[in-house]
Amino acid sequence: MNLILLKALLEAAAPSGSEERAAAVFLEEARTFADRTYTDHFGNVYAEIGPSEGRPRVLEAHIDEIGVMVSHVDQEGNVYFHEIGGMDKAIYVGARVRLLAPGGDLIGVVGRKPIHLMSGEEKVAGIKLEELSLDLALEPDEVKKRVPNGTVGVLEAPVLFVGQRVVSRALDNRIGVYAVLEALRQLKNRGCTERIVLVGSVQEEVGHYGAKMAAYGLDPLEALVVDVTFETSQSGVDVKRLGESPFGSGVNLCVMPILHSGLRKKLERTATAHNLPFTMTSGSSVRKSFSNADDFTLSRRGVPTALLSIPCRSMHSPGEQVDLRDVEVCIRLMVEYVLESAGAGITTILDELKPHSAG
Template identity: 55%
Template sequence: MARSDTGPGQAYASAAPLLYTPQVNINFLQPLLEAAGPSGFEARAAKVWSEEAATFAHRVYSDHYGNVYAELNPDAGRPIILMGHLDEIGLMVSHVDDKGFISVLNLGGWDAQVLVGQRVRLLAEEGDLLAVIGKKPIHLMEASDREKGSKLEDLWLDTGLEAEDVRRRVPVGTVGVIEQPVFTVGERVVSKALDNRIGAYVVLEALRQLHGAGVPRRVIAVASAQEEIGAFGARVASYQLDPEAALVVDVTFETAQPGVDVKKVGRAEFGSGANLSVSALTSPKIVKGLIDTARRHEIPYTLSANPRRTGTDADEVALTRAGVPCGVVSVPQRYMHSPSEMVDMRDVQACIDLMAAWVGELPETSDHSR
């Protein structure tokens, strides 16, 4: 998650939305978003991603850690990698009481306020179970309690089953995700898991463009695991691949939503395009190359200032082995870490086009040193 600000010379004006038309592969994106894939348990989402990758990539495979890979030109030397994390935040069962009510812990960074009244899909024994998140009704609260925020330890999951059935089917360690449908409003998509399933979508669609252009380089799209609990999958994947350079995709804060102080987080409104992170951990050459590419191709973009860490998989990739030159490309998003995250597909398309153009125009021998 990167802070953002407007980049110099870009084709962006807040008074007039950009006429940048996305090409949405909804037959891939919707099932990818709907798949349950909390951190460490990404297999269902990985299956959707892998099956789509297999329609065009030269090689598709996974590792023991849950990362999934799609390659072009596997024998063409050290790769350029495009990485977006596949996991979503979720919940893990910690206790079932004598009445069958389920206590849970965060699997990733939840604000308990957005969980109240939601439905959860538990990846349970004998098949998935739906549960509701319960809280004491306002009628039964003391006046002082009504002003307090909810805490996760005061909430519970209720499947409607008897305690014996719950304990059999939902042992401690069972994971779950929010159950919410995908819907669209014009160019905007609303769903759970957009952070960062949309990044996994972006890297595979960029790889598809490179395949269509016949790019001779070895390029690997990586749908990484466990970013939401520490970017552990990125560490494993980048060590294994030993890339020449990497572009990492994540989401950043959309700044037209109420309550955002642009003096602190910068500016990246819907329709402003791809957000590029400027950080101590990103490569100045790659950032400049992305900006130059965006200008040549009239792809809208903004810049973000992240003096130290970027808060993305790039923080791990950049420190792998002897260091990997990285760039971070982000999609502006509203309502991050909620059941109803929102992105604009124009910005998603800008990220896809920019990444594909940058990789496609790299010289045969590239120097990414600072």
């Protein structure tokens, strides 16, 4: 594992719509091995190997993360904010926030009325976002001058490597970005001759907007989308609804009607042939995956798309956690599948009507 790269990706504050810092890490690393790197007008970043023409196979992961956006600064210097993406409101209270202010980053603390001053009803009621404000420990005039409305931020948290685990904010989805970067590097090193395009897409957390544009522009043969899924050994997670994808179970292959069953079955065979552990679950819905995989699937005439997910505990919090062994499995499955699929063309559902060798 390249822990230096992973740490750099995780430390890059890049909420949806302001992904420049994560994009810079992506491009700096990709330029060390890719044949071509570039960006588009919306902020998606790309790295390619192989020929520059022809419909590519795509590896995709979103580079943005959840965060906050300043909505108002009052006369006392209290900073109010909207959410970028969604998070349990209880997590905010007492949390440190890094604001990406125009004149330089600022650190503040999210505060709420002290419990001693709350009524009985307030104590049992759920936390409302409008009750929270950010305290920067600066004079009110200084806050108003340095923090214009629209300033964005992320919850501040250290990156911790503990045994085979990593704990950090933004593992959703920088761990996916790390996986596709490493997969493309290995494909290059192993002499892949096909056109492979890696996409680091923007604004997944607020509407999958970057993926929609990238999918339309590239018109790929097929797409492997990497994101996180729920780690199901965590207390309170209902495995009867979600299925099981605990730490150490490898990569999760999502099963649902919108995702291409022929491509998923090819990935299953590759994983089995290489003794790579995997699980299969349908997530929280069978209608759609709520990931960029849906957008690739529905682009243009339709793109055969698979969703490869890495189990993640405490998703959408500053203490997300993944097992690095699961990440390695995800990387290897992508690499082996792409190498085995060279020259095979587009995958169709009807391919599964043909007999397949057991060996």
